[in-house]
Amino acid sequence: MAGRKFEKNFDENLKIPYLPCSSKSYSHRFLLLSYVLNRPTKIKNFSFSEDANITLFALYDNYKFKYYNSRFGKTAELILLPKWKTKKEAHYLKDSGSSLRFLIPVFLDGKKHKLEGSERLFERPLDYYEKLFKDEGIEFKKSKNSIEFSGKLTREKFDVDISKSTQFASGMMMAGVNQFDVNYGEGPNIQYIHQTEDAILRMNKSSEKIEVHVPEDMSNRAFFEVLKYFNRLDGDMPKMKAAKSTDNIIGEWLKSNKSIFDLSNNLDLAPVFTAALAIKSAMNGKRYKIIGIKNLAFKESNRTLEIKKVLNLFGYAVSIGRDAIVICERTSDFDYERSIYLYPKEHRIFHMALILSCFHKGRVFIKNKECLKKSHFELYSFLGRMK
């Protein structure tokens, strides 16, 4: 069964080719907007990520894929028609926080809906929606692994609290296209709200049929940027212009002499970036500090703790504060040739373990490559093909 044995072994000879993939965040947004705008839609370069599929299956009972080869490797064009919109009441979302927080406001359409998922999913923040339900008198029932609700949003304006997740604002903005205004306050990861604004602009045109292209996934590209910086990329990777200046920042940061980095607008980069800084620190003896990471605790796992655990396993010393991680060289009595076994709970932590494997002399055995399907199917298949 998947993840039963430590099936892969890596070491300092590991090199990985650049495997681009399309953005799961944009794919999510285009799906939601197609449903809300209620128009025939063609989505090119649709992401094969598990998360995007979860949202697709929740929104549509039927859809058509046309497969083709693009610069992202094997990819697909997804065709959606309004008559294929879901008629089901209950949907299983596994551990996809994005699906949950995007679907709730869209499903506030007067009908009854039930969203089910893993237990961790319902431990993650839902505060804004719970408050919204109470304020609007919307009936809801939340249990350990599901939420049921039925209601409608009737106001013209909503003030959304994004201190725990930007997805509350993104979800409300997509559900409210051409219907109500959304204001939001301060919070980290604001670039994801800009991404929502951009997706709305791309889709909310007057033409009857919608056609959009999903751009490259920049969080996954960051993983390859780190490999490239340390000369562990097999082959080269094409230059690419990021949509926003914050999208492609890793290469620049690694080349700089800075020692403090604020990740509040690039939270998803924390695992691969801490791995990169730990390797740099082992090479040059400098200390590095990452700040702005408070919300990492709300991810698929408690990412701050997972980051510390993985760094410690590879012999890097770290200390953790309320909103910071400090990386302080390598532990002096560490055996660099020993075998390391680890079981990352989620995709971004798996990425980080792969990077650290490239700098470990002994063998590294990593379980659970299935978690990579969440955002990067190509990398998952590549590891499956590795001898």
Ligand SMILES: O=C(O)C1=C[C@@H](OP(=O)(O)O)[C@@H](O)[C@H](O)C1
């Ligand atoms: O809108 C999106 O697509 C996302 C927003 C961010 O969530 P939070 O604002 O909850 O951190 C990000 O971490 C997540 O991976 C994807």
